[in-house]
Amino acid sequence: MNLRIMTRIGMLSCVIAAVALDVALAGTGVVEPAAVDRGREALTSRSFLKPEWSLEIYENVAELWGGEAPDPDADPEAYALAFNRRYGLHPAPFPNDGLPMGLKRSTDPGTGRQGLQVDCLVCHGGSIGGQSFVGLGNSQLDMIGLYQDFFQADGRPIFFTGFTVNTVRGAVNAGQMAAVLISLRKPDLSRRLFPILHGSKFPETDVPAWWNLKYKDTSYYDGRTDARSVRSNMQFMLGEKNREQFEELEPAFADILAYLNSIDAPSYPFEIDANLAASGRAIFENQCAKCHGSYGDEPSYPNLIVELDRIGTDPARALAPSDLLVSHYNSTWFAEEYPVDEVMTGYQAPPLEGIWATAPYLHNGSVPTLEQVLDSSSRPDRFRRPPSTDFEHYDTDRVGWRVEILDPVSPEAANREKDRSIFDTGRYGLGNQGHTFGDALRPDERRAVIEYLKTL
Template sequence: MTRLFATLALLVTCGPTFATEKELPVAGKSSGSTEQISQAEKGYKALTQTAFIPAFWTQNAIPNAWKQWGVTEKPANYTAAVLERYGLHTAPYPNDGLPMGLRKASRVLSTGVGIDCMLCHAGSIDGKSTVGLGNTSLDVQTLFEDLAKVDGLSGNLPFTFSNVRGTSEAGGFGVYLLGFRNPDLTMRTPRKELGLRDDLCEDVPAWWLMKKKKTIYHTGATDSRSVRTLMQFMMHPLTMPKDFEKHEPAFRDIQQYLINLEPPKYPYPVDEPKAAKGKVLFNQNCAACHGTYGEKWTYPNKVIPLDEIGTDPTRHKGIDVAYGKEYSASWFGKEKNGWFVGGLPLRATAGYQAPPLDGIWATAPYFHNGSVPTLDGVLSSKARPKRYTRSFKTDEAAYDKVKVGWKVTELRDPPSEKLSPHEARKIYDTSKPGRSSAGHIYGDDLTAEQRAQVIEYLKTL
């Protein structure tokens, strides 16, 4: 049983799910009706108070984690050291003393610690914990390896959870876990091969963009109305088909919470006249794909083909049709609620969805693979660093207000073989599979002054 936990005890899947093009929802208003809001409040409660899956680790795992750090005694400020090593953040809601993303949950005959959505979907910006912001500090690989070892297990994960700190192989989790399920979600062994790979290098999209999106995930593969897609995370080996049914209403509330979330506001001064010039340039050069902003916003929900956008194709190609078919035929693809009957199957798309840019100042690094650390790099392909590291801190000192995004240190040489895997994951090398920072050259023809104006405008979204 313990080995089953060690190997299967996985997480999420935020893989593709799709809809037919017809009948996508109408883009919403910024704030919902009273009924939606109270449902959203229920959703927030469910999200921050429910253990949807059993625990992975014992309660001793966190207090003893330091024994895996190569130090001789427990660090003095232990809580801060735990946050720093794994890239976790203090919970702004009651969480049994655990950081966001970890959660008290049941184990067979006892209580332990597991994870929840906030592990990846709650981050920190300007030093503030923020639910809905992707966690770009997280080292999910080290977290799972260390805690399994403290509990006396091998720490060998069934596949790579992350190659680079701040990104994960969440799509791989989905492919792996669905392989153990029959279409009705009863367990099957051996695992069905659905095209598992671990070089997708996924950056986590901000949840507050959900209100505008008709399709979600980086490829626009899933209808944003799907509730069951949010539940792929529940494919823990001890979760039974009836558990999925039971929690579906809670996930309907959670979806309302996501749709009603607002982005944080840029906390530093903005040069308004400069931003006004940037707005004009933005509307000329960018709005056709990214939409317009303000009270009467528009969002075209476009997917740009791979050969046109030119960003790294791995994530797009990396989730196989075999997975899409299996997903669409399973309980996940068969939604019966609301105004649609007969399911929300996955949809194959030609490339990557141009996301809305609300709160874009807070969501560095950029592109679906987190390959570009600043907006300046997004707008100037030649200015993108090839190999770099950063502090993974989220305070004002770590933030670059000129280039807008995270401050990085460029590295000339490849990482030394002697670095521990934990240290090596702090280096983003754009020559590695799935990590190219090429493409999206739409800002290259702007002058440096115009680029700075567009960046100033982007701060206001």
């Protein structure tokens, strides 16, 4: 397996599937303005890896689409829209050489060769209602589709990892990428001749929102990593960087985390019933706040990790890291200051600011709306994710995405190589069970809680 190629996916994942990045001041609300500015500049303008493809790949890849693609020179806006829709990318809300979030110009410092690479925002840059946001998980991304097309258009072998990258748009598998990369290094980060066979099997997951990171003391969906760790978020460059290079980059990544810790959630853009929301707040504070926290003028967040048998959601992600993988990671430079907790508990109950914008729900994106989160009996087993994040596909009553339910689904429709918009809860790690705490609510109580969640 080509490690440079793996690193590109790792960097584009850049803490993809359950990343929870925080600065050393996590939970205090204290952010150094200069560090925030440096971090914003580094994340949106700086290239950390060598180019993977030629600059021409952005236009040349359309030759694989079949049919007539818009002319990128005569109608660049139409071409950009077609490109973004095909791969699930979004316009950059910052200067980016005309490229969408997630693609960036890069220069090889050794040869001077210029080209394109992916970066963290391919997964952590999303949109809703036609507006792009840094830090919103990308619920449209088809990562394996992008890589397969780019390598083929570049005249190179079809991309292959040896593990599932994604079976459905919006889901990614950064966990397994990180596990593979660290298995190829010794504790001092020198390269191993043969990988450690640690036996971990991570599933694909959806991407959490960065704007809730400021509240968290621990990171990743399982809450086993101290949020003050900068190094844990650099491991996706292991295919290219050595120990000295990691140490040189650590201050820049600390600044990036400071910036991420400053991001605020967008406000709900539609009308809210204030009286209904007030009723919902009372129910939420009584039944939900003990896990998810309180909001308003004096917010508080308990940083609670809920046991698997209590939360009941798909256990694959929590059970994925083997003891050998954790032990090996903790022996390396990445864990010198903040080792991973050796004990698995379950899943961290997340903060809920901006939850209206982060559908689909649960850690694996298996539930399209908040109403279905609060009523487990209404969750579909198979559905087609919407073709875009435009508000025409948004459900303001149930809060989340209107989806096409596929039950049963034809064998042809279930062919994930032809249509990765289909979400099938029968696939590994994508179960929609658990979190049944809202089932006991009356319909009017459920409606009130949903109205309150719009205000967060």
